[in-house]
Amino acid sequence: MCENKVYTVSIYTENNIGLLNRISAIFQRRHINIESINTSSSEIDHISKWTIVVELSEDRMKKIIGQIEKQVEVIKAYYHKEDEIIYQESCLFKIKSEFLFEERQIQNIIKDSNAKIVHVNREFFVLEKSGRTEDIELFHRELKAFGIMQFTRSGRIAVTKDEMKISEMLKVF
Amino acid sequence: MEESYTLEKKEKTITKESISGSEALMKCLMAEGVETLYGYPGGAIMPVYDQLYKYQDRIHHVMARHEQGATHAAQGYSRISGKVGVVIATSGPGATNLVTGIADAQIDSTPLVCITGQVSSHLLGSDAFQETDIIGISTSVTKWNHQITKAEDIPKVLAKAFFIAKSGRPGPVLIDITKDAQFEEFDFSYQKCIGIRSYKPVPIVNKKQIEAAAALINSAKQPLIVWGQGIILSEAEDIFKALVEKSGIPAAWTILGASALPTSHSLNVGMVGMHGNYGPNMLTNECDVLIAIGMRFDDRVTGNLDSYAKQAKVIHFEIDPAEIDKNVTADIAILGDAKDSLTQLLPYLEEKTYSDWHQKFKDLYAIEYDKVIKNDIHPTKEGLTMGEVIHQINLQTKGNAAIVSDVGQHQMIACRYSNFNITKSNITSGGLGTMGFALPAAIGAKMAAPERDVIAIIGDGGYQMTIQELGTVFQQRIPLKIVVLNNEFLGMVRQWQQLFFDKRYASTEMTNPDFVAIAKGYYIDAQKVTKRSELKLAVQEMMASVGPYFLEVCVEKEGNVFPMIPSGASVSEIRLE
Ligand SMILES: Cc1ncc(C[n+]2csc(CCOP(=O)(O)OP(=O)(O)O)c2C)c(N)n1
Numbered sequence: 001m002c003e004n005k006v007y008t009v010s011i012y013t014e015n016n017i018g019l020l021n022r023i024s025a026i027f028q029r030r031h032i033n034i035e036s037i038n039t040s041s042s043e044i045d046h047i048s049k050w051t052i053v054v055e056l057s058e059d060r061m062k063k064i065i066g067q068i069e070k071q072v073e074v075i076k077a078y079y080h081k082e083d084e085i086i087y088q089e090s091c092l093f094k095i096k097s098e099f100l101f102e103e104r105q106i107q108n109i110i111k112d113s114n115a116k117i118v119h120v121n122r123e124f125f126v127l128e129k130s131g132r133t134e135d136i137e138l139f140h141r142e143l144k145a146f147g148i149m150q151f152t153r154s155g156r157i158a159v160t161k162d163e164m165k166i167s168e169m170l171k172v173f
Numbered sequence: 174m175e176e177s178y179t180l181e182k183k184e185k186t187i188t189k190e191s192i193s194g195s196e197a198l199m200k201c202l203m204a205e206g207v208e209t210l211y212g213y214p215g216g217a218i219m220p221v222y223d224q225l226y227k228y229q230d231r232i233h234h235v236m237a238r239h240e241q242g243a244t245h246a247a248q249g250y251s252r253i254s255g256k257v258g259v260v261i262a263t264s265g266p267g268a269t270n271l272v273t274g275i276a277d278a279q280i281d282s283t284p285l286v287c288i289t290g291q292v293s294s295h296l297l298g299s300d301a302f303q304e305t306d307i308i309g310i311s312t313s314v315t316k317w318n319h320q321i322t323k324a325e326d327i328p329k330v331l332a333k334a335f336f337i338a339k340s341g342r343p344g345p346v347l348i349d350i351t352k353d354a355q356f357e358e359f360d361f362s363y364q365k366c367i368g369i370r371s372y373k374p375v376p377i378v379n380k381k382q383i384e385a386a387a388a389l390i391n392s393a394k395q396p397l398i399v400w401g402q403g404i405i406l407s408e409a410e411d412i413f414k415a416l417v418e419k420s421g422i423p424a425a426w427t428i429l430g431a432s433a434l435p436t437s438h439s440l441n442v443g444m445v446g447m448h449g450n451y452g453p454n455m456l457t458n459e460c461d462v463l464i465a466i467g468m469r470f471d472d473r474v475t476g477n478l479d480s481y482a483k484q485a486k487v488i489h490f491e492i493d494p495a496e497i498d499k500n501v502t503a504d505i506a507i508l509g510d511a512k513d514s515l516t517q518l519l520p521y522l523e524e525k526t527y528s529d530w531h532q533k534f535k536d537l538y539a540i541e542y543d544k545v546i547k548n549d550i551h552p553t554k555e556g557l558t559m560g561e562v563i564h565q566i567n568l569q570t571k572g573n574a575a576i577v578s579d580v581g582q583h584q585m586i587a588c589r590y591s592n593f594n595i596t597k598s599n600i601t602s603g604g605l606g607t608m609g610f611a612l613p614a615a616i617g618a619k620m621a622a623p624e625r626d627v628i629a630i631i632g633d634g635g636y637q638m639t640i641q642e643l644g645t646v647f648q649q650r651i652p653l654k655i656v657v658l659n660n661e662f663l664g665m666v667r668q669w670q671q672l673f674f675d676k677r678y679a680s681t682e683m684t685n686p687d688f689v690a691i692a693k694g695y696y697i698d699a700q701k702v703t704k705r706s707e708l709k710l711a712v713q714e715m716m717a718s719v720g721p722y723f724l725e726v727c728v729e730k731e732g733n734v735f736p737m738i739p740s741g742a743s744v745s746e747i748r749l750e
Contacts, residue, residue: 022312073372
């Protein structure tokens, strides 16, 4: 058996109701936890692109891609290793405003990390940061000392270094 | 469904007229050539039933006695005819009762279109009376499903449903239609679907792979073919037979592949799998090239994968890409429709005979005959065996009947010993192993092929799971033959308890009712046999009867099915006793 690794799955689908159920059931049946999932419009009109992060063996990954592609509304599914993609995640931190003004340290962290202040009021301020998983984790650790009132993080979004020729596949129809 | 989002290819339009959604449904069904459907009425599907009344001279609706029965009947209809089976049910309990049959159809690749009524769209999600989320419930057991809330969507969704159900690897589709959509009027027109952008049902055969497969097959010393239902689904029987004969390769079958090549064919070496024949199971672990055609290496076939055909190069012919390397890794995978692939392969194959290799099958058959088969079909001990009943049926039908079996010991015996001359003659629940399948499935089979003898072989346990369908047999006057092999046990489970649980027969002994009286209560001719001396005549009477007939045969209580590969063991650890 090969060892578990992090894979990013890209799926191009028709934009139809019910597909989320079908796709997530493929992972659920095999007891595979979805680390993150994102679906949005893609570069092609009316076609959705899904980005799913999972951790499993390559052997199982391949089989799951087969099962995903088997769904009627799925146009194509791929899986990528970490070095085959450019990806980002985004997160929001809500922190008490007093820290922003009183803690020198926090100002430095914000400056060095390329985070953005997206909202400030008397009680709290909100920081937004995008980056790779490790960057966000590091940032999270640094801020933790100050007490985080709320933290939320988006699913991964990714583009591949190689081309994915979906438009051409669609022309064949 | 938003029109622009899913692109379908369509074929010619028929007439435009303003009609209700439920009348449109009738017209869609007729445009798809549907003549028979199975179902059960209820509140949320009443507008459709009202139209069935109107169109009764063109569409024959068969009311089952339970929605599960309707699905199995539609499956039996489909399996013997190769057409799409159609089922109709109401919302809520009607819809949930379909689930077992749908799951069975999904795993055995049977094309079904199931249509369920749903509460009106303004009530969706409100826990209204008889509302269930049947789309959510059926998602994991359908090839595709869809809910319709607007009448105008009915034609295009139905067209798509039929296309998806029957194309590629077939399967069940469920369409849920809200009651308001059934009433709503719109301008009807119908176009058959001939393609869907995101769906490639039949992969194109790769010529290079065919050549590579041919080279490997021609160089083999001890090749073995294992075929499955793919041969039947792609109607490749003729080309398959030609290929087996030209290549001279011994060919074995999975339970769903049975009957694609006549039982009596000299190159047919029997069934593989848990209760399959000794030769093909043992020799799976001796062949040098394993040619799998239209089969999916189910665990009941392979036993322990770690020791399955490890010495062999594997060639896998398969329509569904997700099956390749799923259980057994293929050295050469040939994607495509079996008929196309085999047609392309045939000219490359050399004519051969493998007499030494065939002799090994014969030697192992002789051992199996001596230890198992002889005692099963020509017993000398007192109690009647299931095998001798099947043998008697073979003698009298000359192998021309369609055998519909339920699930359990009798199923394994029926599949092992039935003679099949004609394709699509073995109708059984393979992948799901659904008790209660046979009686309703035989109803559908007999209706689709009235010219054929259809015989249901059922255990006393499974019979009581759908026994109410005797009402359907009687009301529809379906002249099928029903044979219950009564061992007063849930035999297959009892066998496992005997072999693996120290004979602790927990809840497997059955106290049975008077089955003959029940059949007669439904006005079905019936007879019970308890002695060997009565068997032949009873089977004769059954076969001669014009109407439906019920035959109960009391067989030995603790008979076992051998050979047997204990679950998790290797195919070559097959036991003869
Ligand atoms: C719906 C369903 N429930 C339970 C089982 C488990 N099961 C498999 S075989 C069997 C016994 C079948 O007994 P019977 O119908 O009397 O046939 P026999 O094995 O005696 O020939 C059971 C309970 C099943 N396959 N299907």
